Amino acid sequence: MLVTQLALVSETRRITPSQLNRVAAALQKQAMRDFSPIWKIPASVDAFDNLDDVPVGYWPMIVKDDINQDGAAGVHLDNNGQPFSLIEYSDSWSLTASHEMLEMLGDPGGNRLVAGKSLKPDQGVVEYLVEVADPSEAPENGYTINGLLMSDFFTPSFYDPVAAPGVRYSFTGKLDGPRKILPGGYISWHDPVSDHWWQQVWFGTEEPEFIDLGRLTARAGSLRSAIDSRTGTISRIARSGPESDRFAAARSLTAAAKQSTASRASGWRSRIDRLQADPVIEGTWEDAE
Secondary structure (H helix, E strand, C coil): CCCEEEEEEECCCCCCHHHHHHHHHHHHHHHHHHHHHHHCCCEEEEEECCHHHCCCCCEEEEEECCCCCCCCCEEEECCCCCEEEEEECCCCHHHHHHHHHHHHHHCCCCCCEEEEECCCCCCCEEEEECCCCCCCCCHHHCEEECCEEECCCECHHHHCCCCCCCCCCECCCCCCCCCCCCCCCEEEEEECCCCEEEEEECCCCCCCEEEEEECCCCCCCCHHHHHHHHHCCCCHHHHCCCCCHHHHHHHHHHHHHHHHHHHHHHHHHHHHHHHHHCHHHHCCCCCCC
């Protein structure tokens, strides 16, 4: 299988090289350990200091202070049809980066449709837009890797016609059936009868709501970008605020992970110092050839 190569690039001074490398490592683990076995899409993630350093063939994920996208990150296509993503910096930027990475891998072109019975009772078979992280995108549905918050994502079974015992519908298991959404999430589809696009959203209400987006006429770019520009719903996680209680648990885990890695690094340094001070007692150095 060809490996999809992703490049994480920071164009904000608010992210240090160390932070960039830590998030890239967490994304790499999520891509290879969690996403690839389920979706059969192998990928690698590397951090680069700037766009000039990104080799040809990599799909860039670019973090900026302000992406001018009405509070929405998203996957876009360049002039040659290759995907790239924009990520607006926030306290939760690792979650946003994870969300965009998963959607790039799941549907690089932003146009993939899967047929299935509509969630709206008065519709028949519709075409769902494949957005693997949207139905459970809220921070409380995510999970941590190396102490950093990552996005949940659904599995191919998400489009099954009916629910079945023992089936995994999302990586964390929080989606308990096909074509369901959780608070803070949404799903988009096209009704071929009316030629309208619809969403079921669950933002700040007791129950999910249906929204008629109408026809997508004279659109530029992918279906995903056209819908996002009309609704502004994708990655609302980026606007949750720096002190939001929704990220309290994640911040606590991140702090604990930093303490653990710092302690381990201190142990390594002490061991190296002892080896350098007395290699006969602590061990032996191999001669350089």
